[in-house]
Amino acid sequence: MDETNEGARAARRNRHWTQIHGAAVALVLEKGLAATTVDAVAVAAGVSRRSFFNYFPTKEDAVLGTREPWLPEADWEDFVSSRLEVLPRTAKLLAAVLNTSTHAGEGFRRRREMVRAFPELRRRTHVHVQAAEQLVATALIERLKPHQAALLAHELPTDPGAQHALVLLAGTITRYAFTEDPEEFARDWPSAVARASAIFGSLLHPVSR
Numbered sequence: 722m723d724e725t726n727e728g729a730r731a732a733r734r735n736r737h738w739t740q741i742h743g744a745a746v747a748l749v750l751e752k753g754l755a756a757t758t759v760d761a762v763a764v765a766a767g768v769s770r771r772s773f774f775n776y777f778p779t780k781e782d783a784v785l786g787t788r789e790p791w792l793p794e795a796d797w798e799d800f801v802s803s804r805l806e807v808l809p810r811t812a813k814l815l816a817a818v819l820n821t822s823t824h825a826g827e828g829f830r831r832r833r834e835m836v837r838a839f840p841e842l843r844r845r846t847h848v849h850v851q852a853a854e855q856l857v858a859t860a861l862i863e864r865l866k867p868h869q870a871a872l873l874a875h876e877l878p879t880d881p882g883a884q885h886a887l888v889l890l891a892g893t894i895t896r897y898a899f900t901e902d903p904e905e906f907a908r909d910w911p912s913a914v915a916r917a918s919a920i921f922g923s924l925l926h927p928v929s930r
Contacts (some may be wrong), residue, residue, distance in 0.1 A: 727737050740766040745783035748837065754784070754839045781845040785832050790822040790853040792860060801865075807876040808925075809918030811857065811891040812898075816914045818853040819895065829907040850892070858888045894921050 744765035748757045759780050763773045779782040796817035803810045823829070836842045861877065861884050878884050898917035899906045906913045 733890060734776075737766070737768055737772065741773060741776055741783055742786045745777075746831070747779065749784050749835070749839065754781075754841060759783075759785075779845065783904065784835055784839075785842060785845060787822045787832070787845070787849060790818050790849055790856060792818050793821060794857050797860065804924070805918075808887065808890060808894070809915065809922065811861075811887055812894040812914050812918050813911065814860075815857050815888070815891045816895045816898070816910050818856055819850065820910055822849045824855070829903060833903065842860055850896075854888050856890050857874060857891070858885060861888070890921075894918055897921070 741762060745757070745762045748761055748765055754812065757780065757924070759773055760770055762780065762783055763770045764772070773783070780788055782788055782917055796814055799817075800814040803813070805813065823832075861883065865877075871903075878887060894917045895914060897920075898910070898913040901917065
């Protein structure tokens with residue numbers, strides 16, 4: 722019975738998410754981004770203003786189909802136990818966090834089309850990137866347990882400035898992986914980030930000839 726109720730709640734949430742996102746896109750295409758309000762989207766979607774904010778933090782997120790990123794526990798544990806070098810390991814973690822800002826099952830093509838049509842939406846994507854980088858940076862400082870820190874001591878910098886630089890480098894790798902082939906990144910981001918990490922690794926540690 723509980724599983725049935727949980728399934729029904731999940732289906733309802735997905736339906737409401739889709740209704741709000743679809744209404745936001747339709748209104749913005751019809752009236753423009755500036756003229757579209759949260760209240761108008763909520764009315765068009767058949768939900769309350771309060772319900773709107775249960776699904777999307779901003780009007781722009783409703784249009785893009787995005788939400789604020791978060792750090793999945795499984796990806797954090799993978800980071801801690803990974804045998805990758807610290808830079809590609811951090812890039813993979815950052816990409817996983819960024820991936821949480823997009824709704825599962827939603828293609829990225831509509832988002833790209835909306836950003837092309839309304840470039841001001843790009844600011845919201847930058848906010849999510851910065852939030853993801855901050856989540857990873859904070860985790861490196863605050864979430865490593867003593868035994869985990871000991872395992873990573875030979876790789877992970879202890880200086881806050883160096884840790885910040887590590888996250889910025891990881892962000893550069895992730896952005897490179899996306900810009901090189903956005904469709905592949907959307908389809909298989911771990912492979913895309915792994916290839917980008919290998920390219921950056923060859924530049925940072927060139928083989929002597």
